[in-house]
Amino acid sequence: MRLRPFAALSAVAVTALLLTGCGSSDTAAPTPTGSAAADLCDAAAKPGEASDSVKVDGAVGSPSTATFSTPLEPKELQVTVLDEGDGPAVKAGEFVSYAMTAYSAEDGKELATIGYEPGQFLPSQLSPDTVLGQVFGCGHVGKRVVAAFPASDTAQAEVYVLDLLGTVPTAAWGEPQAAPAGFPKVELAENGSPKITIPEGEEPPTQTEVATIKKGDGYTVQKGDYALIQYTGVRWSNGETFDSTWDKGSPIAYPTTNYVQGFQKALEGQTVGSQVLVVIPPAEGYGEGKINEADLKGETIVFVVDILGAQTPAAAPAQ
Known part of the structure; x- marks a missing residue:
């Protein structure tokens, strides 16, 4: 089951932010292993001219303000790491919580800020095979990245500032x-x-x-x-x-x-x-x-x- 946290944004946002694995499945979640962790590191998208050009204000864990010269026209997904994070290392197969602010790459206008308040995003499962895995790769809780997404036939190019907020257990912790x-x-x-x-x-x-x-x-x-x-x-x-x-x-x-x-x-x-x-x-x-x-x-x-x-x-x- 593929969940779309905010249907108001474009198909690029849909593709970019969501994983399979949040819904019903007859297959087991990936087992975190050394190899899987390496694959997650290898899956991380590389920085580029577009993502490197974005300037971001605001602390990790709170909404950001991003500025950049417009229009940005990345030809492929580019990801620049702003903060590596100093929390626990994340592994493939783990469920994580995250938040983001999205901007139009055409004119720089903010499209949405979501995930910083409870109840806005479901936890998602990190995998090398998903775009969320490509955005965050491996690393630590507290990681902040800029992701520049290319335009498609159905959507404009967009820029996201994403924060990796934490890992979520797969059993109740109350x-x-x-x-x-x-x-x-x-x-x-x-x-x-x-x-x-x-x-x-x-x-x-x-x-x-x-x-x-x-x-x-x-x-x-x-x-x-x-x-x-x-x-x-x-x-x-x-x-x-x-x-x-x-x-x-x-x-x-x-x-x-x-x-x-x-x-x-x-x-x-x-x-x-x-x-x-x-x-x-x-x-x-x-x-x-x-x-x-x-x-x-x-x-x-x-x-x-x-x-x-x-x-x-x-x-x-x-x-």
Whole structure:
């Protein structure tokens, strides 16, 4: 799934800033290795006359002001590093948070500033095969670059000042909270993958029940937001797992309104960094009916959901 954080900008912006890997995938995320790190360094675009000519004011981590002689007419992507950053080194396969200010290369006017406030960008996965990987390459958190993008058949040339703000874990990092009595038990593997145990002999609830078992301190997810999540779902009737992003190898990101009503309740109002345990009866799941192995009709379902990031509809892609 390719996410477009700001549909108002051009197709160049779409191509430039977004990765595959934020959405659903049946393939595992790249494993950070020495070779992958080297590939990420090799993927970094080179500076050129256009990117070198851009003067930038403002501290890393806050919106920039860029000035340059217009028009700039780069023939290929050019990237000039303004600050290498002094935070942790980033690796291929990691999810990162970033922010940017975009300018028209034709007249120097600012087009947008986005990512410096919570809820404006989803975390994205660094890869040598994506343009975001080419923009940031390898390096450290705190890196700032100028990227000059060439014009295409459908878009003008554009200039971006981008900041690499941090890395984002693929498991919830909030403060642990005790689940209420009667809820399923959750045990976490070293990588954060949950094992869910249904309480023996307990009848399932007749209404959706939600418990926050890790409380994050990030942005609060609103109705319709895109949420980047990990989850595992099991059947109440036998405790068997029927779906898990942990098994598929990568988080997914969709609007909260894409899910069944009970799952939606588990996301909306929660903070980024939280882990949520939700028990969903058929009425707010997949409907009433006879429980069978073919589908989830009639089944009370249980999820553990890790909320890794969120993006408001205003910044979300047109689908």
